[in-house]
Amino acid sequence: MSMLPDDEIEEDELELYEHYRFLVDKGQSPIRIDKFLTEKVALATRNRVQLAIDAGSIQVNGKNTKGSYKIKPGDDIRVLFEKPRRETEVLAEDIDLDIIFEDQYLMVVNKPAGMVVHPAQGNWTGTLVNGLVYHFQNLPEMKGNVGRPGLVHRIDKDTSGLLVIAKSEEAMTHLAAQFFHHTIDRTYLALVWGEPEGESGTITGNVGRSAKDRKVMDVFVDGSQGKHAVTHWKVIERLRYVTLVQCNLETGRTHQIRAHMKFIGHPLFNDAMYGGDKIRKGTQFAKYKTFIQNCFDLIPRQALHAKSLGFIHPVTKEKLYFEAPLPPDFGGVLDKWRSYVIYE
Known part of the structure; x- marks a missing residue:
């Protein structure tokens, strides 16, 4: 299975925006498309996939499909929506943060279970980062980590506990080095x-x-x-x-x-x-x-x-x-x- 690059979208198909595209491998066994996409797309569920199918947002070989369709080798599967994928935009939200420590360089936050750390597909709002950008201005971003201001590490959504947040470029550089060298x-x-x-x-x-x-x-x-x-x-x-x-x-x-x-x-x-x-x-x-x-x-x-x-x-x-x-x-x-x- 290979993911195809976004630049292969045809010009006359730009009424909908491509979020995912899969070309099914030759050795793929026949399984239902809703099961296939649930396994391949992070945060997807059978219910979400079925809703997308019902809305005509999932196509196989250029045509709308059904949840019961069994994929075959060579099938071209595309997931299309009316709005483009949001990769880096972060919406500021007034979310209460449990700040354990703070100075001008960094802060330590106690994250509750159930809160996602940063925006991503399926969780664009309500995250720790949405709260951070509301309460703090000009948080630094690590190179290659655009859209995740202040973060130098993360914990899972359903894991509770402590995270350190960088408030300055200097703090981010030094904290990232400590994580890299495993001295945290x-x-x-x-x-x-x-x-x-x-x-x-x-x-x-x-x-x-x-x-x-x-x-x-x-x-x-x-x-x-x-x-x-x-x-x-x-x-x-x-x-x-x-x-x-x-x-x-x-x-x-x-x-x-x-x-x-x-x-x-x-x-x-x-x-x-x-x-x-x-x-x-x-x-x-x-x-x-x-x-x-x-x-x-x-x-x-x-x-x-x-x-x-x-x-x-x-x-x-x-x-x-x-x-x-x-x-x-x-x-x-x-x-x-x-x-x-x-x-x-």
Whole structure:
């Protein structure tokens, strides 16, 4: 499967703007087009794809299609909308920010779970960056990172916790260098399924996009794909069928903790993308299943929190260290497990 460049759009087709275009590989097996696009387009869902099909926004070989259509090798699939793709525009929005620390050079923000860090396809508003550009003027941008002012790193939408934001070019340069050289101290708390062997360990294995689903990251221990990734973990609290662990990142790859913990057989609690939204350990009793569902309802996301952040101030050279308390959903689910362990 290959993505075709935008400059191959025909002149007489510019009434609609092309957002994606796929030329189906010769070896592609026949699958429904809605399933194909859900796997290939980030943030797409079956419902969104079907709505686009119903609106005539998805064409196969120049013609409108149906969700039940099964793609064939050689098919030319195009996703077209009335408005062009927004790549760099950032709308300022009055969004409350939980600022832990701020001076003229940088700030540290405690991001709530559910907030996307920066605008992208499917999430152009309501992001942390939309709030940043409302409250702060002339935030710097990293080269090649246009549309993401102030950012030197990010965490997943459904991960809560700390981010450092650069307010000046000097701060951005120095902070980016610390991330590049892996001298930033980052500690996460994760609730994982099962009981890891031993009290601590290190997971080393390249992290890269899955060939089956581009939204998911796989671990390639042979180094054949992906980027070098190292996660150090240690047990904080054992709660029978789940364990609270601390993870320290030596590198910072997309979904690194989520992919690494799944790789060693301990996916994060209620992490739907990595299989943690199913009962992985425990009994088959109805009472236990109800208990787990109540826990899932309490924390409807992966149980991952960016607890602490430490770095050298880019101007004063002072060593700074910050911590963010567990949010209510994470703390609440821990309390439920503690009660379960005591009374069951």
